[in-house]
Amino acid sequence: MDVLTELLSSDFRDLDRRALDFFASLTSKIEPADLARPTPCPDWTLHGLLRHQVSQDIGFAAAARGEGGSLAVWRSGSLGDDPHAAVVASGRLVTEAFADDGVLTRDFALPEVRDGGGFPGALAITFHVVDVVVHAWDVAATLGLPWEPDEELVTASLKVAAVVPDDPESRAPGAAFAPSVPSDGRDPRDRLLALLGRDPSWRPA
Template sequence: MDVLNELLRSDFRDLDRRASDLYLSTVARVDPARLHLPTPCPDWTLHGLLRHQVSQDEGFAAAARGAGGTLAVWRGGRLGGDPLAAARASAGLVEKAFAEDGVPEREFVLPEVRDGGGFPGALAITFHFVDLVVHAWDVAATIGAPWEPGEELTEAALKVAAIVPADPETRGPGLSFDQVVPFRDGPPEHRLLALLGRSPAWRPGC
């Protein structure tokens, strides 16, 4: 069975909840005074990155219920005065929406992916999952915190990363992922970062 077919037959909802815990535990370390810092995602400061994930959570929650077709649904996230509370609230929306019966069999409309259109729910959930795992690293790298996804989350995320198109038209500034970073040897979590356009050696200011 190839990786795509394996993912289409999967139920990543438990893995997604665990990835959310990883992400939220990292956000809990963020000092609001550091929200201006640059992140490994060149388009975003730390504030922008956290706001992006809140927006993505809200979008995926809407898509799980058949209401994700407009870009506005994916762009409205706000941090308010408490970024952690905002992150927890949006994560709760996703967990509740994904927990409904039959969600992996539903069609998710994801207007920000490729040319938009519908994706099988089982596959769409893997997209949300891999974003959480890697954005947890983005936050951790920005603030100098540890990032320890563990073997199971890393292996699952590598499977999702393997199906992300790597052609120049779908990678680069303003797109979901930057170009694949050359990678020779190292732990699998570093390979995951490289596949999704991140240098494992990134540090603030470098």
């Protein structure tokens, strides 16, 4: 079975909940002064990155309900006065939406991906997992914290990364992921980051 076929027949919802919990465990350590820090994503401060992830959660939740076609939905996140609480709330929102009966076979509109969809729910949920896991590294690297997703999350995310197109159109500025970068391939976590355009050696300036 090839990787794409495997993902199309998968159920990543438990992995998604674990990824969201992992992400929230890191955002719980953020202090107000940290929000202005630069991140490995050159266009975003930590505040911008968190707002992006909250927006993605809202967008994926809407897509799971059949309401994700408008790009504005994917730009609607707000951190309010408590970024960690906003992260927890958006994570809960997407988890509840993914729990709906039939979500794995429902078409998800993803306006930020290629022509927008629809993508089978089972595959779309894998996209959300890898997005959360890699953005958790962005947060950890920004704060100088360890990034230690469990082995199953890393293995699953590597499968998703293997089917993410790595062409100039798909990895253009402003896209979800930058072009892949070289990796020695020894550490699966470093390999995952490199496949999705992160430099595992990045450190805050």
